Amino acid sequence: MKLALISLLLLLCILTVAAMALEKPFVDKSACVGCKDCAGICPTAAISLESEKASIDPEICIDCKLCIQACPFKAIKDIK
Numbered sequence: 453m454k455l456a457l458i459s460l461l462l463l464l465c466i467l468t469v470a471a472m473a474l475e476k477p478f479v480d481k482s483a484c485v486g487c488k489d490c491a492g493i494c495p496t497a498a499i500s501l502e503s504e505k506a507s508i509d510p511e512i513c514i515d516c517k518l519c520i521q522a523c524p525f526k527a528i529k530d531i532k
């Protein structure tokens with residue numbers, strides 16, 4: 453019984469973390485021109501460039517949304 457309860461709690465924790473990661477802003481790669489404005493303003497250095505396109509690490513992102521405002525091409529979207 454205890455094991456089942458612990459397993460359930462563990463599953464809930466995993467699902468919560470996954471949901472939080474999914475709610476973070478994401479980059480529309482087709483709109484990104486690789487100007488790095490977003491990376492320059494990110495307070496946690498969560499944005500890096502991969503193949504000249506911005507990429508957000510959801511584990512480092514604190515969801516402050518500064519990058520959304522900073523992108524001159526509206527390439528960063530918020531799914532909420």
Ligand code: SF4
Nearest residue numbers: 484485487488490523
């Ligand atoms: S500011 Fe916008 S266009 Fe520039 S690198 Fe970031 S996502 Fe791409």
Ligand code: SF4
Nearest residue numbers: 494513514516517519
């Ligand atoms: S929302 Fe904030 S912390 Fe997350 S990538 Fe954008 S600027 Fe960085």
